[in-house]
Amino acid sequence: MNLTQGKMLVIEYMSKFNELSRFAPHEVANEEMKMERFERGLKAKLKTNIAALSFPNLQTMYKKAIKMERIIDECEASELAMQQKRKREVKSAQGGVCGNGRKPSSNHRSQNDRTPY
Numbered sequence: 001m002n003l004t005q006g007k008m009l010v011i012e013y014m015s016k017f018n019e020l021s022r023f024a025p026h027e028v029a030n031e032e033m034k035m036e037r038f039e040r041g042l043k044a045k046l047k048t049n050i051a052a053l054s055f056p057n058l059q060t061m062y063k064k065a066i067k068m069e070r071i072i073d074e075c076e077a078s079e080l081a082m083q084q085k086r087k088r089e090v091k092s093a094q095g096g097v098c099g100n101g102r103k104p105s106s107n108h109r110s111q112n113d114r115t116p117y
Contacts, residue, residue: 001020001021001023001024001027001028001037003016003017003020003041004041004042005041005042005043005046006043009069010042010046010062010065010066010069011066013041013042014038014062017037017038017041021034021037031057031058034058035055035057035058035061038058038061038062039051039061042065045072046065046068046069046072049068049072050064050065050068
């Protein structure tokens, strides 16, 4: 069984894992083998966190993976929001910017500043 989480949520991955496990009972013959197979298919960030812990059974590992996934998603969303905020702050600190990415030239006078010849 070479199932990986990919873009699935943990809950979707677990459902698919259980479905496919029926076709490969020799690979998930006991709880330890189930947990090892489940962990192996998780996304890298989840796998790293899950691997650092020990669990009595697959159900406990699964519940922890769901919680970690939520926390990772929240942290990534927060980080993205902070990056976008920093970009906006940098742009506003630079002052006005023309469509070509350059600051407006200060040597251009407005129509009202020009004196007739």
